[in-house]
Amino acid sequence: xxxxxxxxxxxxxxxxxxxxxxxxxxxxxxxxxxxxxxxxxxxxxxxxxxxxxxxxxxxxxxxxxxxxxxxxxxxxxxxxxxxxxxxxxxxxxxxxxxxxxxxxxxxxxxxxxxxxxxxxxxxxxxxxxxxxxxxxxxxxxxxxxxxxxxxxxxxxxxxxxxxxxxxxxxxxxxxxxxxxxxxxxxxxxxxxxxxxxxxxxxxxxxxxxxxxxxxxxxxxxxxxxxxxxxxxxxxxxxxxxxxxxxxxxxxxxxxxxxxxxxxxxxxxxxxxxxxxxxxxxxxxxxxxxxxxxxxxxxxxxxxxxxxxxxxxxxxxxxxxxxxxxxxxxxxxxxxxxxxxxxxxxxxxxx
Numbered sequence: 001x002x003x004x005x006x007x008x009x010x011x012x013x014x015x016x017x018x019x020x021x022x023x024x025x026x027x028x029x030x031x032x033x034x035x036x037x038x039x040x041x042x043x044x045x046x047x048x049x050x051x052x053x054x055x056x057x058x059x060x061x062x063x064x065x066x067x068x069x070x071x072x073x074x075x076x077x078x079x080x081x082x083x084x085x086x087x088x089x090x091x092x093x094x095x096x097x098x099x100x101x102x103x104x105x106x107x108x109x110x111x112x113x114x115x116x117x118x119x120x121x122x123x124x125x126x127x128x129x130x131x132x133x134x135x136x137x138x139x140x141x142x143x144x145x146x147x148x149x150x151x152x153x154x155x156x157x158x159x160x161x162x163x164x165x166x167x168x169x170x171x172x173x174x175x176x177x178x179x180x181x182x183x184x185x186x187x188x189x190x191x192x193x194x195x196x197x198x199x200x201x202x203x204x205x206x207x208x209x210x211x212x213x214x215x216x217x218x219x220x221x222x223x224x225x226x227x228x229x230x231x232x233x234x235x236x237x238x239x240x241x242x243x244x245x246x247x248x249x250x251x252x253x254x255x256x257x258x259x260x261x262x263x264x265x266x267x268x269x270x271x272x273x274x275x276x277x278x279x280x281x282x283x284x285x286x287x288x289x290x291x292x293x294x295x296x297x298x299x300x301x302x303x304x305x306x307x308x309x310x311x312x313x314x315x316x317x318x319x320x321x322x323x324x325x326x327x328x329x330x331x332x333x334x335x336x337x338x339x340x341x342x343x344x345x346x347x348x349x350x
Contacts, residue, residue: 018191024215024222028297031220031288038284046242048283050255055287056228059294060210061200064258065228066238067214067283071190073241073276074211074227075117078186079104080272081209081236082158083123088265091240094272095122104186105151106160107143110167114188118160121272125160126151142168145177152181162188163202175206184208184233190225193217195332196298209233217334219301220289221282235259240271241278302334309337321345 004011018025049066056065068074083102084090090100104118108127118125128151129143148159148169159178161171171187178185187202190213202210207229214224227237238258246252249267289297306326313324321342326335343349 018213018216018219020215020222024213025217025219027219027221027285027289028292030292031285034288035221035281035285038281041280043280045277045280046238046254046258048280049238049242050258052283052287053234053258055290056226059199059290060226060228061203062210062228062234063231064234065226066234066241066258067278067286068211068225068227068237068241069276069278069282070215070223071188071211071213071225072114072117073273074225075114075186075188076120076276077227077237077241077273078209078211078229078233079118079121079123079158079160080240081233082184082186083121084240085232085236086239086260086263088239088268091236091268091271094240095120097122097124101155101157103153103155104158104160105148105156106162107148107168109142110160110162110164112162114162114190115160118186123157124155126156142166145169145173148174149177149181152183156181156183158184158186160186160188161207163192171202171207172205178208179206184230187211191216193293194298194334196293197332199294203228214286214289218286218289218293219297220286224278224282224286226286226290232260237273239264239268241273241276243274243277244268244270298334306335309335313337 012022014022016022052067053064057063068077080094083094083097102122102124103126104123105126105128108129111125111127115125128148159174161167161174163171175185185208187207187210189198189202189210192198193212194217209227209229212218212226214220214226215222227234235258244267246267252261252267254261309326313326316322316324323340325338327338328335341349
């Protein structure tokens with residue numbers, strides 16, 4: 001009896017992908033074994049996140065990084081970091097952002113339900129441009145970077161950008177705008193791996209903070225994510241997520257590679273991200289998955305999937321009215337089997 005059958009839950013054939021509602025990616029045994037081993041010991045989570053930062057920094061080219069409780073938590077912590085930076089008094093107030101700058105601007109056509117994560121930090125999300133509903137069906141109003149610039153005010157703490165097909169203006173222009181005004185750019189790249197090169201592409205372009213899902217293309221624990229970017233902003237995010245029951249400020253010895261104690265005016269209270277804590281097992285699982293992906297993990301998985309899809313295709317091949325093609329959504333993506341049904345031949349649709 002499987003563990004799911006034991007609890008009366010049916011398993012399903014996942015032909016959709018690494019979607020959250022189906023539990024994300026299936027993990028390799030190497031990752032599960034590492035998580036089991038991690039569970040046999042106690043460690044200081046500050047030190048573990050500092051070690052994670054070194055791995056994330058090396059593979060993303062960022063100054064620093066932390067493992068988060070999914071990409072959504074990464075977005076919340078990113079917004080919180082941009083609101084507070086290293087100001088402990090502001091950290092202690094979130095999500096109350098009254099009488100402090102709290103606006104995050106974002107192109108209207110990129111705004112979705114995922115942006116509740118940004119608002120959760122106390123940020124006011126400002127849509128820029130014309131809402132999609134005002135354009136003809138199937139059309140999107142693309143804004144110009146000058147429209148984002150016009151929305152910048154003294155209340156602006158960040159520019160948010162979601163990477164997906166059709167995202168506009170070009171990310172390079174948005175990053176240049178942010179640098180011109182000294183405003184951090186948060187890139188939501190939750191589902192942008194593969195290709196593997198995207199691990200460092202957005203940082204290489206100059207993004208200040210980048211959010212990834214750990215349970216999609218990285219194929220780590222589904223409840224993990226990555227927030228990487230500028231060191232001060234990552235330190236702020238870490239301070240607002242970690243357990244801060246550390247005693248007195250004088251006795252507190254956080255890892256200096258992650259948290260600059262000398263620039264803080266005290267120990268912050270448990271922060272806005274306290275409910276988004278990540279277990280030591282999940283952190284280790286994500287790190288092993290990340291290193292595996294960055295070496296030959298993608299190539300191995302892609303080769304396995306291609307063989308599997310060929311076997312499936314061979315069993316379907318020859319059915320009248322069914323056309324098959326192994327394809328990739330884009331260069332560097334995992335292969336998939338595209339099945340086209342001729343309704344006139346079969347008398348039914350897919």
